[in-house]
Amino acid sequence: MPAVSKGDGMRGLAVFISDIRNCKSKEAEVKRINKELANIRSKFKGDKALDGYSKKKYVCKLLFIFLLGHDIDFGHMEAVNLLSSNKYTEKQIGYLFISVLVNSNSDLISLINNGIKNDLASRNPTFMNLALHCIANVGSREMAEAFASQIPSILVAGDTMDSVKQSAALCLLRLNRTSPDLVPMGEWTARVVHLLNDQHLGVVTAATSLITTLAQKSPEDFRTSISLAVARLSRIVTSASIDLQDYTYYFVAAPWLSVKLLRLLQCYPPPEDAALRSRLTECLETILNKAQEPPKSKKVQHSNAKNAVLFEAIALIIHHDSEPTLLVRACNQLGQFLQHRETNLRYLALESMCTLASSEFSHEAVKTHIDTVINALKTERDVSVRQRAVDLLYAMCDRSNSKQIVAEMLSYLENADYSIREEIVLKVAILAEKYAVDYTWYVDTILNLIRIAGDHVSEEVWYRVIQIVINQDDVQGYAAKTVFEALQAPACHENLLKVGGYILGEFGNLIAGDPRSSPLVQFNLLHSKFHLCSVPTRALLLSAYIKFINLFPEVKPTIQDVLRSDSQLRNADVELQQRAIEYLRLSCIASTDILATVLEEMPPFPERESSILAKLKKKKGPGKVPDMDEARWNVNGNTEHSENTEPTNKSSPPSLVADLLPTNRPRPASYSPTILSAGNMAPSHPFTDLLNMNSSPAAGASLLVDVLSDLSSPAPTPTTGPGPGPTDVCEEHFSRFVCKNNGVIFENQLLQIGLKSEYRQNLGRIYVFYGNKTSSQFLSFSSSVTSSDTLKTQLNVHTMPVDPTVEGGAQLQQILNIECLSDFSDTPVLNVQFRYGGTLQNIAVKLPVMLNKFFQPTEMTSEDFFQRWKQLGVPQQEVQTIFKAQHPMDTDVTNAKILGFGVALLSGVDPNPANFVGAGVIHTKNTQVGCLLRLEPNPQAEMYRLTLRTSRESVSQRLCDLLSEQF
């Protein structure tokens, strides 16, 4: 560190730092720091007259200690004091400390702001700069609030120094980024635009950054900047002679400013004004021309700067997408870069070309480089560049070169990096589908794809093949043949087997005529691979076998033998076992007609969005690529139309694109409930869940319930039932709630309903928790409580509204307020309605609101009890029942249940200690009903006798009913 002057050296600081650096261990360092901190504390505390120099020195030390990772909790005040110093070095250290250490510290921020305000008003450029830098560095909301209005005026004031303007522009940019709502737009905006005309290039550079950000937010306000930017750009680019001050960088004129101006122009469409437009075009041409000139320097900085401008210019050309000549020139320029020595340049060229390929003007031009790109794919050493090459090939592909490109990608796939294989597979699958001229080629390609990179072929890809084959009648025979041939290979990938199993199961009859692929041969071929596959594939193959039984009655015994074998019927996997049993029974019981109906060919799949495309987008992540892709779809749609007016569009068969591209469907996802609701055995049943392998076995079983009623499969719960309309009220868990207040009242595959309730006198509150057990949203969710007419007069239930959507895996809470008006015996019903996966679900649950919930326990002595017991001696007031115990007779459990029922358990009242005696009062709004109960267990006979005496007959009966079910 060169000693600037005697006062600036800060020897103490240097000594301290070197001490710290020389510390042998962490402990020693901590000791040294503690010592220094104590010293600074005593200095700050001691004599008030600490001169500026030593204050600066100590603040510096504190800053250093803080940067070493120790906490500093004092010295802020001294740093703030430094702000008001007149010496630059002291002020600088003060600002430095504040920028680093102050975090919206409440009591100091006003002092700091005051200091900054003074400096901003000081007209001293260095001080103003320091203040602006501090604001930009801290960039907190408080600062934005305090200065957002002041800085624009500094920026546009006429008498502000250039360097201050520069800082002000950047400071404003920073505030605009952190708290955009606080930066007011006003009359200064127009004047900011004129900064583009400023003499000082630094100001222009800073202003351009600011304007670009602002223009992105409100393009209309800054439209005037276009002409100024173009003018400025042309002055820099075209006229070599003007004075660029110090802004020439390795013979490139103001590269940063050029890049920023070009960026700014990318915020707007091409200028309307012809003169302006031609001037811009001239600029861009000049930039392109300059790229052709021999380099003025061998230094890498020169070419870097030059290329930076060039790439930004190309980006602008692509953005405008209006000048065919420029586009083609840009494309040619990039073509040169494709073979450049610099890896970075090759990467950038490929990346820019990807966007160029989407322009209708340059698409053809891009296509001329196909060989270079393919070559790059093969020879490039850098994997990221290869990846770009794949992207470019994907982007430049159209009907004319699709075969070549797909073939090249396939051949590259064999030795591609594992990281990008899956993406290439998806791309190949999409291209093959999109540009398929005939289906045979498509089927060949995909089968090839599975052969080469089977592990990377995701489910979506082979679902897609099957969808296309099923939807296109003319390709089915060929597909069956090809698949059959492909399966002949001794080792084939499981995905191929899946496709093979499915297609042969559906269309095996189309090739059965040939003795080489007779039904038995087909079956044996599939079955020879059966044992090597995973469970889902085996399940699929089993379904294929049952289809075979339908297609070829002659192989039925063979297949039945297979299904009957122990390895199927007693398979450890439930799914396989169940399929084997069900298919076997189906084949034995059902007549050929039923078989034919049940195992009919799959209906065509409905059109949906392409799952492959969705997957590719997801893989790329949400960023520029999906946009680009979408842009491409549109653009390509246009090109297709423009060039295909003559042959393809209407008549010719291979307009695969027309019927596949816009929609592209994922696997046919159908839910068992819908099938159930259909009532009959939908012909598609085994295969719908074939492609939906992860649906639970229970659901699978329910499909066959009607036909194979002798099978012991679990009946579906009534509430999974379909569609709107009256549904059964679920009271499965109802009785559990008689003696407790919390728990799960309802549960099925989709929804769980839990309750938490509390009661006080005649009021109650129930918290209902709806848990979405699936991973997708419930839409238009609603719930209400209905009561019978009589109940309405006895019980008030008030429900709070709930959100209409429940996210997957989320829980929703609803509050029910309950008021008991008089005694009641009915129960309210909770109705829940929501839409899941397109079907409306309706669930009704009995709400466990019973009379006993409004009990208040009453303690009383033995005397009192029997006195009251006698008072309630009228026969109508007593209800007695004798019943058999349903649960083991455990005293503790019974105790708990009686307490849970709501009454006080009175011990020592009954002469027989084994008996249970309880008393309580039921609170309703109108009356209070006292209640005495006595439960006499008989362990030998496993019987109970329950006696209840209350002042009201109906209450006695209801309570007796409720309680007697509990033991």
Place this chain on the structure above:
Amino acid sequence: MIGGLFIYNHKGEVLISRVYRDDIGRNAVDAFRVNVIHARQQVRSPVTNIARTSFFHVKRSNIWLAAVTKQNVNAAMVFEFLYKMCDVMTAYFGKISEENIKNNFVLIYELLDEILDFGYPQNSETGALKTFITQQGIKGQVISLPVSQTKEEQSQITSQVTGQIGWRREGIKYRRNELFLDVLESVNLLMSPQGQVLSAHVSGRVVMKSYLSGMPECKFGMNDKIVIDKQGKGGTTEDTGKSSGKQSIAIDDCTFHQCVRLSKFDSERSISFIPPDGEYELMRYRTTKDIILPFRVIPLVREVGRTKLEVKVVIKSNFKPSLLAQKIEVRIPTPLNTSGVQVICMKGKAKYKASENAIVWKIKRMAGMKESQISAEIELLPTNDKKKWARPPISMNFEVPFAPSGLKVRYLKVFESKLNYSDHDVIKWVRYIGRSGIYETRC
């Protein structure tokens, strides 16, 4: 089992690296350095698990010893081994320091080969090791030349090391049979400001230095409660009258040197052994009941406004007036925003040590049943941090010439049947030293 052993200096440079098993890769060395030695936060746990590899480390001054393993080993065993390793190194070349380790690295590798075999700890008894690793450590100063061994002695090594008594060789002869016995205790205390004992325990060691001829059989007796009860019940001891008057102590747990016959201890509660030659630790023990606390610290802290703190600390010595405590040091922590301290003390010297954030009060000697006090005024700097000072406890260091646990050596008898010297001929020395461990009083 231990997969490898590394020794680092304070900068994290590897001084010794010995890998015993293949599952420990080269990167393990760096993993420990990066994650423990150079960690941002100080690593306090002695066991660190990095990428399914466990690192057990101990630190001796500036030197880190780390044992590495991928297996689920007994951590106590590994640490016992590391401590043993430190003892062995100290016995060979003195203090464990970077310089000494660098000077003796050949010796250390030889030792490591001997005391760990494929990660399994072997005989790590210094006495035994010295019989066959005869290299002399380089201690900085010149020391006596290695004892040249006769061929006969060398041939005995194998039988001794593999034999039943691996810690002592035969044929040792001394002109004067001498025995030194030190009872070293460290007393740990945590006391509330009101003088209530929150936790207290004594961990003690019995260290012996024996210079005895032949293969003597020793018997050690102390005033352990169980032993005395047992003997009292049996009524067979020769001096029942004497022991009944004495206090007995309750030992919570103890561990013995491998030479002690554990079977005999289990059955008769008697500690009998054939001692190794030279210095060794006979037993370690811990007591928690009836501890004599040598000092009582009475703190008085008063906060006067936001910028001032008054501290008064009184210490009282609580033992026989005839005894003298030494090296007394009281450490009074000061708040982190201390800007100045004034100290007044009657006795000894007190000083504010800014680097340690504490007032350190030192007294050279203090007799029993005395009292002394210090008062300090601490000036504070107001900070913008709202955090309150946590008031760390006042800690104390001292050394007293008695055993705070109350342990007494009752007898130490030596029997040597083959050579003609008897118990009376052995000169025995016993010494008690009580030191402070973590001796803290909250304020």
